[in-house]
Amino acid sequence: xxxxxxxxxxxxxxxxxxxxxxxxxxxxxxxxxxxxxxxxxxxxxxxxxxxxxxxxxxxxxxxxxxxxxxxxxxxxxxxxxxxxxxxxxxxxxxxxxxxxxxxxxxxxxxxxxxxxxxxxxxxxxxxxxxxxxxxxxxxxxxxxxxxxxxxxxxxxxxxxxxxxxxxxxxxxxxxxxxxxxxxxxxxxxxxxxxxxxxxxxxxxxxxxxxxxxxxxxxxxxxxxxxxxxxxxxxxxxxxxxxxxxxxxxxxxxxxxxxxxxxxxxxxxxxxxxxxxxxxxxxxxxxxxxxxxxxxxxxxxxxxxxxxxxxxxxxxxxxxxxxxxxxxxxxxxxxxxxxxxxxx
Amino acid sequence: xxxxxxxxxxxxxxxxxxxxxxxxxxxxxxxxxxxxxxxxxxxxxxxxxxxxxxxxxxxxxxxxxxxxxxxxxxxxxxxxxxxxxxxxxxxxxxxxxxxxxxxxxxxxxxxxxxxxxxxxxxxxxxxxxxxxxxxxxxxxxxxxxxxxxxxxxxxxxxxxxxxxxxxxxxxxxxxxxxxxxxxxxxxxxxxxxxxxxxxxxxxxxxxxxxxxxxxxxxxxxxxxxxxxxxxxxxxxxxxxxxxxxxxxxxxxxxxxxxxxxxxxxxxxxxxxxxxxxxxxxxxxxxxxxxxxxxxxxxxxxxxxxxxxxxxxxxxxxxxxxxxxxxxxxxxxxxxxxxxxxxx
Numbered sequence: 001x002x003x004x005x006x007x008x009x010x011x012x013x014x015x016x017x018x019x020x021x022x023x024x025x026x027x028x029x030x031x032x033x034x035x036x037x038x039x040x041x042x043x044x045x046x047x048x049x050x051x052x053x054x055x056x057x058x059x060x061x062x063x064x065x066x067x068x069x070x071x072x073x074x075x076x077x078x079x080x081x082x083x084x085x086x087x088x089x090x091x092x093x094x095x096x097x098x099x100x101x102x103x104x105x106x107x108x109x110x111x112x113x114x115x116x117x118x119x120x121x122x123x124x125x126x127x128x129x130x131x132x133x134x135x136x137x138x139x140x141x142x143x144x145x146x147x148x149x150x151x152x153x154x155x156x157x158x159x160x161x162x163x164x165x166x167x168x169x170x171x172x173x174x175x176x177x178x179x180x181x182x183x184x185x186x187x188x189x190x191x192x193x194x195x196x197x198x199x200x201x202x203x204x205x206x207x208x209x210x211x212x213x214x215x216x217x218x219x220x221x222x223x224x225x226x227x228x229x230x231x232x233x234x235x236x237x238x239x240x241x242x243x244x245x246x247x248x249x250x251x252x253x254x255x256x257x258x259x260x261x262x263x264x265x266x267x268x269x270x271x272x273x274x275x276x277x278x279x280x281x282x283x284x285x286x287x288x289x290x291x292x293x294x295x296x297x298x299x300x301x302x303x304x305x306x307x308x309x310x311x312x313x314x315x316x317x318x319x320x321x322x323x324x325x326x327x328x329x330x331x332x333x334x335x336x337x338x339x340x341x342x343x
Numbered sequence: 344x345x346x347x348x349x350x351x352x353x354x355x356x357x358x359x360x361x362x363x364x365x366x367x368x369x370x371x372x373x374x375x376x377x378x379x380x381x382x383x384x385x386x387x388x389x390x391x392x393x394x395x396x397x398x399x400x401x402x403x404x405x406x407x408x409x410x411x412x413x414x415x416x417x418x419x420x421x422x423x424x425x426x427x428x429x430x431x432x433x434x435x436x437x438x439x440x441x442x443x444x445x446x447x448x449x450x451x452x453x454x455x456x457x458x459x460x461x462x463x464x465x466x467x468x469x470x471x472x473x474x475x476x477x478x479x480x481x482x483x484x485x486x487x488x489x490x491x492x493x494x495x496x497x498x499x500x501x502x503x504x505x506x507x508x509x510x511x512x513x514x515x516x517x518x519x520x521x522x523x524x525x526x527x528x529x530x531x532x533x534x535x536x537x538x539x540x541x542x543x544x545x546x547x548x549x550x551x552x553x554x555x556x557x558x559x560x561x562x563x564x565x566x567x568x569x570x571x572x573x574x575x576x577x578x579x580x581x582x583x584x585x586x587x588x589x590x591x592x593x594x595x596x597x598x599x600x601x602x603x604x605x606x607x608x609x610x611x612x613x614x615x616x617x618x619x620x621x622x623x624x625x626x627x628x629x630x631x632x633x634x635x636x637x638x639x640x641x642x643x644x645x646x647x648x649x650x651x652x653x654x655x656x657x658x659x660x661x662x663x664x665x666x667x668x669x670x671x672x673x674x675x676x677x678x679x680x681x682x683x684x685x686x
Contacts, residue, residue: 010679011679011683012678012679012680013679014683015571015572015677015678015679015680015683016570016571016572016576016617016680017572017576017676017677017678017679017680018677018678019678019679020571020679021580043401043428043431043432043567043568044399044400044401044428044429044431044432044434044496045399045400045401046397046398046399046400046432046433046434046498047397047398047400048397048398049393049395049396049398050392052392053392054389054390054391054392055389055390055391055392055398055495056387056388056389057387057388057389057390057438057440057473057474057493057495058386058387058388058440058474059440059442059474059475059476059491059493060442060476061443061444061476061478061491062478063444063478063480063484085386085387088386088387089386089387089389090389091387091389095400097400097401097402097493098402099402099403099404099491099493100404101404101406101444101489130400131400131401131402132402133402133403133404135404135405135406135684136683137406137486137683137684138683140486141406141485141486141487142484142485142489143480143483143484143485144484146485146489148402148404148442148491148493150400150402150440150442150491150493152398152400152495153387155389224386227359228358228359229358229359229360230359233359233360237364274359333360333361334358334360334361335355335358335360335361335362336353336354336355336356336358336360336362336363337358337359337360340354340357340358340479340480340481341478341480
């Protein structure tokens with residue numbers, strides 16, 4: 001038995017030996033929702049096929065710093081991030097993998113706490129963690145914990161979402177207040193600490209994406225969760241792919257006053273800030289009100305707003321904002337992020 | 344355009360911005376086999392369902408040190424490792440994800456070389472890298488490069504392999520010389536360097552597993568690739584799961600003289616050494632010769648041997664070896680590995 005309260009992760013726990021087996025069983029398997037697939041110690045999960053439709057597959061590595069933050073931790077983020085990447089592809093998320101790179105000496109109690117967060121997040125999102133891996137590296141090679149999750153989901157036959165389908169005339173809807181996650185991480189980052197009365201928006205969006213698809217049907221063109229780079233990166237990337245521009249109304253873009261205050265103080269733009277529980281959706285204009293109403297009925301979309309529309313590019317695809325004073329500005333695709341390691 | 348010859352990885356290349364987009368396109372996508380799924384900049388791959396059968400899903404993070412070794416590099420390992428975890432589950436490996444955690448300052452030329460190794464390995468194994476992620480962390484947080492791959496494969500309806508199916512009477516076959524990969528890594532590890540005329544056995548085993556299944560049909564019970572912990576870990580883990588013991592013949596276990604010499608010099612056992620291109624297979628005894636013949640026809644199994652059989656446990660599941668002098672010894676499941684970071 002491991003001493004989870006006082007013990008630390010040893011190099012040997014990342015081996016192929018018994019130490020590794022104890023770590024897997026006592027820290028991870030005991031924290032995750034009971035798996036519908038039997039745990040047979042095989043190195044892969046095998047599950048029944050979905051009979052029809054398509055399969056969605058995605059991955060993300062998580063390196064957030066600090067590991068614990070207001071509103072979640074690296075475990076919450078690792079589960080919800082991959083659930084969301086599947087969900088915005090129109091998939092019903094089903095199975096996740098979880099792979100851990102852990103620094104020798106990492107407290108087992110923290111690891112257990114993070115595993116339990118993953119278990120709770122998985123249960124809430126209705127997914128199962130069915131396969132995994134653990135590696136342990138020396139302290140000087142990794143500064144704590146990195147978690148990779150990959151995910152598999154089922155996409156119904158008639159759902160076909162892609163940035164390539166976005167065209168002039170489409171409405172642009174965001175699901176709520178922007179910039180919360182990055183503001184919280186920034187406020188808790190060593191050497192940058194400042195007070196802000198806010199939690200990360202980290203959440204699984206699969207009920208919201210299901211509501212959007214139920215309301216908008218095949219008139220839903222594309223969804224994207226607004227992680228690294230925020231709304232600015234997502235819209236510029238989609239504009240580049242579909243070849244159209246976007247015209248947004250600054251008054252309509254939801255940003256909380258606490259986030260706006262931080263941005264004003266630091267000279268930053270909340271539209272570049274990462275979110276972990278927000279998405280943008282492109283729909284044909286004739287279903288925009290119906291989709292908006294459906295989103296607002298879901299607590300994850302209660303502050304949703306139609307923020308603009310897709311327009312024909314005059315010269316090259318760009319994202320234009322009509323600002324509060326009647327002027328225009330370009331929302332640029334930044335070269336990088338304000339802050340590294342936000343997710 | 345990135346300066347791949349002289350440039351280094353910048354923190355910004357792990358962002359949601361343009362720098363990240365350049366890294367993905369110029370280093371990774373250009374090195375991987377042309378993807379049958381269109382690259383649409385969505386955060387997930389969506390592919391057609393397999394119509395029948397089951398789905399296998401696996402993941403592994405790779406932290407090998409050094410990154411480049413005789414016979415391969417971390418990229419070769421990352422592709423083949425996941426291909427093999429699918430293959431030994433009876434799956435035809437189809438799609439991989441690739442997720443990179445890169446230290447700031449890592450040479451772009453090395454990254455490109457590794458991406459090209461992944462491309463070549465994927466092509467050889469007949470799989471496609473369809474989705475991915477890149478994160479960049481500061482130098483003090485990661486000592487080079489970690490790669491996670493996850494994989495999805497198709498399992499025909501009638502294939503059902505599991506350690507739980509192994510029973511007394513089954514024959515135990517290994518596919519070739521054991522201990523090569525760990526011997527090579529050990530010989531090239533900083534501070535341990537010694538000369539040995541050997542390359543890693545790193546290879547994709549999916550043609551070999553297909554040959555085994557074609558020859559043995561539903562009389563193939565379980566396959567396992569012999570990575571961390573080697574033959575000793577695999578057999579002890581399977582014995583614990585199936586509740587039976589194993590009796591092996593030391594004379595039959597294939598170990599190269601170079602590997603044996605290193606083991607003798609260091610007082611180590613090659614049966615605990617990691618392999619990256621070897622597997623063990625459990626079959627009903629009436630098909631053992633047919634399966635062995637099929638394995639030997641494949642270059643990946645040309646040195647395959649029947650090394651023993653599964654027997655009823657007298658007391659608790661254990662792995663017993665009849666040694667060359669007519670004596671017996673227990674092959675123990677080590678607490679950890681000899682060497683960290685071998686894969």
